[in-house]
Amino acid sequence: MLNQLRRSPKGTIQALNILFLLFLSGGAFYALKAFHTFMDVYEMIILVGSVGFFSWLGWSWHHIKKIMILAFVFSLLAIGLYKGVLTNNQEIFFLKYFIASQSAIMWMNVLFILSLFLYWLGLLTKSGLIDNFASSFTSSAVVFGFIGLLVRWYESYLLGLDIGHIPISNLYEVFILFCLITSLIYLFYEEKFNTKKLGAFVLIIINAAVGFILWYTFDRNADGIEPLVPALQSYWMKIHVPANFLGYGAFAFAAMISVAYLFSTNKILSSYLPKLDVLDDLIYKSIAFGFIFFTIATVLGAIWAAEAWGGYWSWDPKETWALIVWLNYAAWLHYRIVKGLRGTILAWWALIGLVVTTFAFLGVNMFLSGLHSYGQL
């Protein structure tokens, strides 16, 4: 399907791009017109900015445009079906079984699990067809995930106008975000490097997150929507959290590619996997990408902290660990760039980097308490 589209005449893609831009602007314009009384200036700037960002994303990467369009259309459909009544998610068939947020997220989970199996099957049988299936499954999972989050955003407003907020405020929600961002990063490189063999590895970490989501849902019943505590009521959340997860996602991706790299150097599956220097390059690129966004997120976090807690740096455990993660990857980049280090050591280091990152992401919430207490386990 991808190849087909790439071959399609440039004109069609251009037209689609413009349509997409119009579609996004229309949505934003409607939101501004209908809800401007609920928004402050910064939120309007973010709204307009996100139109710019998403259309730029769509223009430069065709695949994500399709994902976004599908997600938006289905979310709008869900909103239409809800008709402003929350209990409709039990009444209306299509909502109940497909696109109410909880159901969409379940579909996302299922599709991710299936993708993992398919990618491994494709890898071991060297079957391009199965790989293609796996890839489409992953894309569909992403679509469902986005529907889940968007509809959840809407549902939160149905709970109460003052309760409504963007669904990136607790661990359950950000885990979904993590799955989505990591898979998008993967899909991007999959297309760019034309290799579907790495999905088998990347989908492992995504499925770990899926496992967490499932545990969180069924064991902890933590999938409910909670109102925001005062400290989180800020437009900063809308940029700080996604930027952070672009970082986490990229680091996780790099770590899984490192696993593939280490397999390959040890002659495990090496004939099935892309060449070593391709993997090496991928690891570098994704860590560099993650590093930028992690830097941005940390700086934004500092600015937000200055506004919410009265100081841009408080040595809150989360902050300190963000610094540790950051220094770790800064060191990684230096060793690679300055010293020209390559290969196994850096791959191991990227893998250890993931452990450090995971601790910053989860461990801090579990073992240390501080100002960032929004997502206690």
Next chain:
Amino acid sequence: MLVFLGIASIIGTILKQNEPYESYIIKFGQFWFEYFQNIGLYDIYHNIWFLTILLFLVLSTTLCISKNSPSILRDFFDFKDSLEEKSLLSFSHHLVLENKSDVNLTKVLNYLKQSKFRVREKPKDNGDLLIVAKKGNYQPLGYIFTHIGVVVICLGGLMDGNLIFKTQELLGYKKIETLDIPASKVPEESRLSINNPSFRANMTLAEGSSGNVAFVRVKDGYLVQDLPFKITLKDFRINHYSTGMPKSFESDLIISDPELPNEVKKTISVNRPLTYKGIAIYQSDFQDGGTTLNAKLRSLFQSSPPQKIQGKIFEKVKLDNDQLTFEFNDFKKFNVLKLKEGEKEKSTNVGPSVTYKVRNNSGQAREFITYQYPIQIDGRLFFVSGVRETPQQDFRYLKIPADSNSSLDEFLLFKDALQNKSLVEDVARKIADQSATINKNKDLKGPFEDSVNKLMTLFSAGGFSKLAENIDNNIPAIEKEKAVQAYLKIIDIASSELYKKQVNLLNKELDQSQILFIQDALNAYSDMFFYGTPYYFDLTSYEQIEASGLQLTKAPGQFWVYLGSLSLILGIFAMIYLHERKLWLLIKSKGRVILAYSSNRKNVDFDRDFEKLTKEMQEII
């Protein structure tokens, strides 16, 4: 190369060393956290480790910049158009084409421009032509931006790191105050001047009060920060969601500055601070500001009438006849509790609570928390009060069943009955009578009456645990089970009778809710003996006064930190996403063409670029 190796090892040491230090700081932070939990903030700007690390980082990065920048800048401005054939041939990526006498120059130049190169032509004296082309040459500048950014951030951080006080303390001019004395009495050596360039301090204002000093918490003491203006708290509000969770904390502030004719009025809330005269004022927390309380003390062990007392948070009330002192510590108007653990139960607001200590004559105290209104537990309403001996313990709760008027009265009546000897005797006699009529056996009546009486007296004096003790001491193990059953049954029956008597329900059947009430009342009665005070604190009314916790920050380094961050981000972007490329094309008059290609990063992308370039060049030339 050697220089680079050296640089790298320095970086390695810095960064590797950093991490243990950081984790060290975290542990330190945890330790501090215990102390500063109530303000929720602890900063380690004062930590000597932090300052050393910062200085080390600043120094080494500065060194690194000064080492590398000159060559980078030279490269940036220099087109390097003086290279000779020999040096071009020594490039790792080069290409030599022979027998090209008719090079189409315009085509080549166009191609280079299309590939976004900046091009310069330099004819040589010997008739050769050297074409130099560059692109992405902002990339090396990214190095400078990034590392200067790091230095600027660290310096900004140092500016706000309380260095002045630190040095003054080292030199012995200043000292941390550890005594709990009024701010005005704090001596000069523990005060920070109005002109202090940077600080992070806290102040607590009760509604209606004002202040012009703030406190900087340091280690186990504090410093007094004088402010150039006075802040008055007009009102403090907490808004709630429909679920009862807090939605916002807001303070209406009035700032009076002797230099200003008018006062500044402003409402601040979390995420919406006010900055005045370079001092940012944040909503940080809140507490009670001296709420007045009116309460009745309900005696648990005597049938005396309720005793009215009036108290105030942070003040003490002494009961002369009991030699007990009530110390009121906190009042909360809203308490949002999740009453069922773990289930998808919504949290509910159970209303006001008072936290207080009851201290006896010998100075020992227990801490209590009492909720004003009954709380629904398992579908029934209970007055709930917790007690603990030390702050580390969890509260143990006394749950007294509320009657149908949601009051304590019925329980207290019932308790009176249990403690009333003659009533208990009456009931014992009545039960013995009934049992004798049913069993048609008059001989057992006397002993039965006695044992009911004894049982009830035991229970009345110490609840179930007293009974258990009695059973343990007097009854052989095999018969225990049976005895317990019998005892409980008797207590049930006797209690029902007592209850009926007290609430005028004699000769009527009790309904299910009344039976449950009696059960709950018996449990509560038993627990009373572990409650630790002879009074139940029954809050009747209050007048709430809140206090707002403000944080005041002056951080001149903030600007520099932000500027440095911007430079850092731009620099990283430049380094990672711009690709520096340099190309030399030497067209010799004898038909030889030499192409050399270089970049400061020789990676996969560069190789790929070179391949593409050479292929396309060969086609053109």
